[in-house]
Each structure stands twice: as C-alpha cells, then as structure tokens.
Amino acid sequence: MAIHRRSSCRLLAGVLLAGCLGAGNAHAAGKHAPRPESTAPAPAQPALVFDIAPLPVTTGQLVQYILTPAGQVSGMLLADGTQVMCLHELGENLPAIVHAGEQVSVHGLKGVNLPIVRAYAVSGPRGMRIADVRPATGNVPFDSPSIGPDVPVDGTVLAPLYGIQGKVVGVIMKDHSVVYVGDANAVRLAAWLKPGASLHAIGTGVTGERGTAINAREIGPDVNQAIHIEPADAPPPGAFPGSAGYDVIPGSSQAE
Template sequence: MDIHRRSSCRLLAGVLVAGSLAAGSAHAATRGAPPAAAPAPVAQVAPVFDMAPLPVTTGQLAQFILTPSGQVAGLLLADGTQVFCPRELGDSLPGIVHPGEQVSINGLKGAGRPIVRAYAVTGPRGRRIADVRVEGAVIPYDSPSIGPDVPVDGIILAPLYDMQGKVQGVIMRNHAVVYVGETNASRLAAWFKPGATLHAIGTGVAGERGTAINAREIGPDVNQAIHVEPADAPPPGAFPGSSGYDVIPGGSTAE
C-alpha cells in the first residue's frame, strides 16, 4: 500500500513540476517577445484659414482634368467651368466625387475665364477636403511624361486653361485632354476652336480616369499634323555627355 502511495505521489509531483516548467517557459517567451505595434493614428490637419467667405461654385462633375502623368489637376463641370487645384487637393478628389455627381467648390472665380481656383471641395456625400499643406511636407513634382504614344482624335470641346487662365491646350468631347503649352497654344489658336476636328499624338496616359497627353504631333487631321515641342520638353542646351553639358552660362568657362 505504501509503495502504491509513494508512486502516486511521485507521479503527481512530476506532473506539477512539468506543468510549472511549461508555464514558466511560456511566460518567459511572452515576456521576451516585443509588444505588437499599435497602428499610428491618422493625422487630421485642420485648415488654418476660414474658407466660408470664398465664392461657392456648384455643378455636376463632367470629368477629371488629368495631367499627362495621370495626376488629377482639377475638374471640368457640366457647364464648362474648369476647376483647378494644387496636387495635394487633386489627389483626394476621386475619393469624394465621381463623374455625374454634384460638387461644391469654395474658390476664386476667374475674371473673364470660366475657371475656378479651388481651396475647398465638398462632395455629394458631405465629405469635404481643403487645400491644407502640412509643414515640412514635400511638394510632389510632376516629372516629364514618358511611356508609349497615345493618339487622340475627335472634336474639340473647349480650350484648356491653366490656373493663371492661360490656354495650354484643349479638352476634347471624348474627354481626352491635350497639352501643348502656352507658346504652342498661342501659335495654333486657329486650330483650337470648339467644334473643330483635331488629331494629336504624344506621350501620356489612357485609363479609367481618362486620357491626357503632351502632344508631339498635332493638326486638324493626320495629314495636316505638324511637329511641336512637347509642353514638358526640357529647355534647349547641350545634351548630356557632350563637352558643353557641364558649362554654366555666364560662368568663367562659358563662351
């Protein structure tokens, strides 16, 4: 009887020791593991200025105005108003409004041009975004477009303006946006009449949000197309690797 009692006690003690060791190991492993990082809260930056006193423009969104690199530069409303905004605001526009929906814009209206410089935009579901720049934030740079050629053919809807009200290209009825730059737009003004046919080809984007190109060839049709310097062409100068490439104009080594 004593033998059985001693054996049972030894067995029970062994089980308790093993359980204690296992629990200790698990506790040590948990204590040694780094704590899971909590998700960083999304910073909500409040506007510094009151946008309410700015004129309000409302209308139906006809399309986004894209840059040749695919960024949203603004909105085209159904009444022909072109709404322009900085990159930080433009990137957020597709998240609050879609083509065919109503939109409200707080911004400065152009004098003699159907343009608005947007500072705040409110979508149909009440979401509002404002032109707020975070201190120290890097301002994105729209690099020259590269990629395959994109052809554009159709009827001109309206001149394409920039934020200063200068013509820089055209918007087509098929929603394509053609950039040629201010100088070329002035030279080719006779071709840029609403209702006229236009053929253009250049590098850019063609996707779900729309088409936008920097035209390299342009004309009333393919047979009358001429070559133009793209709007994002680098300034004239020596090509990389040439003897004059590193010469600074006006410097001691410049001729």
C-alpha cells in the first residue's frame, strides 16, 4: 500500500512539473516570437460594373503618393518614373493598401507617348485591391486651398507633373514635394521646370506625413529670381464680389 501510494505521488508530481515547464516554454516563445504586422482592413467597395480585366497592367515600386495642395492623394509616382493618376475615391484609399517602397499593380489606360497611367484598379502587396467604381460623370474636383499658410519649397526638379489630360501642370521635386503651377504657367516657365533644374517656390498648400504639395504663387530658379504667377487654382478674372458688375451674366442683356 505504501509503495503504491508513493508511486502515485511521484507520477502526479512529474505530470505537474512537465505542465509547468511546457507553460514556461510557451510563454517564452510567445515573448520572443515576431508579432504579425498589423494591416488596415481593405476598404469596402461596391461591386464592379465593368470588366477591367482587358486593361493593361502596370507594375512597379511605389516611390511616393502624389498629393493635391489640399493634401488629398491624386496618384502615385513609381520607381521607373511612371505617374499613376487616380480619381478622388480611388486615390484616398491608396494608403490603406500600399506604402512607399512596396510593389503595386495597376489596371489602367497607359499614355501614348507619356509615362502616365489613368488607374481603374490598384492591387497592393498584401492581396488587397481597390477599384474605381464611380459612375463616369466627369472628374470630381479636388479641394484646393486658395488661402492658408505659405509653404516654401526649395530643391531640385525630379520630373514634370502631368494632369489627367496629359498636360504638364507642375513638377515633382527630388525631396518628393509637389509644386502646381497650372498648364498655362508650365508652358511659359518650361525652362525652369526641367528635371535637374534648381527651383524655389512658395504658395498655399500642405506639408506633413504624406508629403508636401503647394499651389505656387511665387517661383524661380532661386529666391532672388522668383516672380509672381497666378496660382493654378486662381478664380477666373471678373468683377469682384459686391461690385456693380458682379451679378451680371456675360452675354445677357445686362452685360450689353
């Protein structure tokens, strides 16, 4: 009886000791094991109306988001120099699926002679995809700050910045800043906007974690040669609010 009782006690003690060692090892492994990278959930979107499968696919490494002067994402710059253009909803969802330095795939229309792509769907490296499902009712205008703090940009031009119509509308700088001047100013100031040129610009815009983007009001090779230009978001010329001609509609009998 005594022998049987001692054997049972020894067996129970061994089981308890093994359990404690196993729990300790599991705790240590959990303490030192790498934590899975947290990823934002893919944005919920309506089902596609059109089949985008036949569209050309452009792949590359994301260098930076292209921002509007209000801080909205309007596209991406890839490592090979391709500029991907997105409408509002698609652009604002890009940071949820791809970050700078990661590979991205884009279903979209390629420029004929320019390094541009009009994106209709974008796939990130973690299997998430977003698509342009908005009805084709024309471009949704981005908010653009006509007033606000001045943001200076100084550095070297990396590449021309293209608009959705393929016209040059500004520049992307080597420090990733984006300077908008509008297509009319871009033609007039083409010599200052060439890749490799030194550029100084100041205007209203944003600067932060996503990057810097401004509507230039002053621009030049340096601060001493800067000239004043009409910002890209300047309202069309006309009578100022409150004046006698402000409420007159051009072409009406009042305007004659």
